[in-house]
Amino acid sequence: MSNNALKPLLVVEDNPGVQKQLKWSFEGYHVVLASDRVSALKQIKQVHPSVVTLDLGLPPDPTNASEGLAALTEILELAPYTKVIVVTGNDDRKNALKAVSLGAYDFYQKPIDPDVLGLIVDRAYNLYELEEENRDLAKQKYASPTGNIVGDSPQMQQVCRMLEKVGPSDVTTLILGESGTGKELFAQALHTLSRRKDKPFVAVNCAAIPENLLESELFGYEKGAFTGAVKRTRGKVEYADGGTLFLDEIGDMPVPLQAKMLRFLQERIIEPIGSRKTIQVDVRILCATHQDLDQRIQKQEFREDLYYRISGIVLEIPPLRERDGDLILLARTFLEQFNRQYGKKIRGFSESALGRIEHYAWPGNVRELENKVKRAIVLADSEWISVADLGFTEEADAVLSLNLKQARENAERRVIRQSLAVHNNNISRAASAIGVSRPSLYNLMKKLEMVGIGED
Numbered sequence: 001m002s003n004n005a006l007k008p009l010l011v012v013e014d015n016p017g018v019q020k021q022l023k024w025s026f027e028g029y030h031v032v033l034a035s036d037r038v039s040a041l042k043q044i045k046q047v048h049p050s051v052v053t054l055d056l057g058l059p060p061d062p063t064n065a066s067e068g069l070a071a072l073t074e075i076l077e078l079a080p081y082t083k084v085i086v087v088t089g090n091d092d093r094k095n096a097l098k099a100v101s102l103g104a105y106d107f108y109q110k111p112i113d114p115d116v117l118g119l120i121v122d123r124a125y126n127l128y129e130l131e132e133e134n135r136d137l138a139k140q141k142y143a144s145p146t147g148n149i150v151g152d153s154p155q156m157q158q159v160c161r162m163l164e165k166v167g168p169s170d171v172t173t174l175i176l177g178e179s180g181t182g183k184e185l186f187a188q189a190l191h192t193l194s195r196r197k198d199k200p201f202v203a204v205n206c207a208a209i210p211e212n213l214l215e216s217e218l219f220g221y222e223k224g225a226f227t228g229a230v231k232r233t234r235g236k237v238e239y240a241d242g243g244t245l246f247l248d249e250i251g252d253m254p255v256p257l258q259a260k261m262l263r264f265l266q267e268r269i270i271e272p273i274g275s276r277k278t279i280q281v282d283v284r285i286l287c288a289t290h291q292d293l294d295q296r297i298q299k300q301e302f303r304e305d306l307y308y309r310i311s312g313i314v315l316e317i318p319p320l321r322e323r324d325g326d327l328i329l330l331a332r333t334f335l336e337q338f339n340r341q342y343g344k345k346i347r348g349f350s351e352s353a354l355g356r357i358e359h360y361a362w363p364g365n366v367r368e369l370e371n372k373v374k375r376a377i378v379l380a381d382s383e384w385i386s387v388a389d390l391g392f393t394e395e396a397d398a399v400l401s402l403n404l405k406q407a408r409e410n411a412e413r414r415v416i417r418q419s420l421a422v423h424n425n426n427i428s429r430a431a432s433a434i435g436v437s438r439p440s441l442y443n444l445m446k447k448l449e450m451v452g453i454g455e456d
């Protein structure tokens with residue numbers, strides 16, 4: 001068996017004789033040695049042992065337990081679930097008890113009998129594994145379809161409530177939002193909430209597939225339909241039968257194909273290329289786009305009739321910069337996620353890094369934040385993520401990317417939205433509540449491009 005397949009066990013011990021003795025006395029473990037506090041912490045970060053034996057008498061003063069106790073505290077800070085077995089001099093019961101009160105799992109008094117110490121180590125490992133299983137179970141219990149959508153802001157709460165209502169229905173849903181706001185995440189949650197959740201969720205990115213291939217990708221083709229069609233091939237729509245078909249970036253679908261799509265949406269029948277037979281399919285349709293569909297309809301780049309077909313319900317995901325209070329929550333969530341993924345123990349963001357996160361305009365939304373935190377976790381030299389780790393320059397260029405005008409407009413939008421919500425979208429009442437006349441509110445909303453909300 002290679003060392004890598006064995007469970008790592010960290011032995012912290014400064015006496016070379018004892019080191020040698022312990023190195024070979026634990027069967028079934030890959031023993032890693034450290035002879036002082038600093039190298040012990042380094043090994044904790046590198047090999048992530050579940051169990052550690054720690055000699056309390058460490059250099060610079062091996063007759064005194066203070067360095068060993070300091071090492072214990074730091075190990076548990078870095079890896080709180082680690083089982084640390086402290087090893088003490090034969091008459092040092094006081095420090096042994098102190099170590100246990102600081103969080104050590106058990107203690108063992110010298111001289112060392114490797115068989116006995118081996119049993120204590122085995123027991124610690126078993127306990128660690130049991131506890132880990134419990135932690136995993138607890139995590140699963142709380143996982144819900146919307147559970148991986150992070151957001152506390154009123155703006156996100158509102159969309160999530162809508163998501164929970166729309167999910168279980170079969171209604172065709174259009175998800176709108178800037179790039180990186182979480183449209184695909186929402187589409188998956190809608191699928192998971194539906195009765196189709198055990199059937200396929202098939203996503204087609206209409207912008208990524210070349211125009212001449214998109215049709216066969218969607219509807220499939222018959223053998224011999226064109227050169228290279230050596231066998232009948234099913235399209236994505238057929239694969240999704242019984243489940244959900246997610247047409248991502250539908251705003252970029254070529255106009256000729258839009259006509260075919262419309263026909264499919266009306267009849268739920270497909271006709272593979274080169275085939276005379278039609279196939280009935282049962283799919284729920286979800287669509288998403290970051291494009292402004294109104295504008296594309298005006299430019300005749302998107303069919304209006306298709307728009308009405310796909311927009312049974314419209315879920316609008318707000319851009320990150322308009323979600324009050326979600327930035328830090330998301331940043332922390334990504335920090336923990338990437339710490340786990342990369343085996344890092346970064347503690348958090350420096351104060352200036354937090355300031356930059358809060359003031360940056362986030363044009364790439366959640367995806368940009370996710371990428372910046374990932375990069376920072378990989379690059380960070382210290383326990384705290386700095387402005388530079390996040391890929392921001394030291395000057396406040398990014399702060400200014402949200403200029404005064406935008407900031408004012410965002411604030412105005414927020415107040416108007418809240419007032420409309422409180423007054424059930426009644427513009428006259430919303431206007432008087434915020435101290436402007438009805439026509440001025442109208443004009444303001446037009447200027448702020450707040451179309452589609454508010455009615456009298």
Ligand SMILES: Nc1ncnc2c1ncn2[C@@H]1O[C@H](COP(=O)(O)OP(=O)(O)OP(=O)(O)O)[C@@H](O)[C@H]1O
Nearest residue numbers: 148149150178179180181182183184185290366367
């Ligand atoms: N509210 C959220 N909570 C946690 N993670 C999120 C959230 N929103 C988005 N993400 C994550 O951000 C990334 C981008 O999300 P997603 O791919 O769903 O965005 P999108 O709107 O489809 O983007 P694009 O327009 O670029 O296709 C994903 O990794 C996703 O898991």
Ligand SMILES: [Mg+2]
Nearest residue numbers: 180183184248
């Ligand atoms: Mg997407």
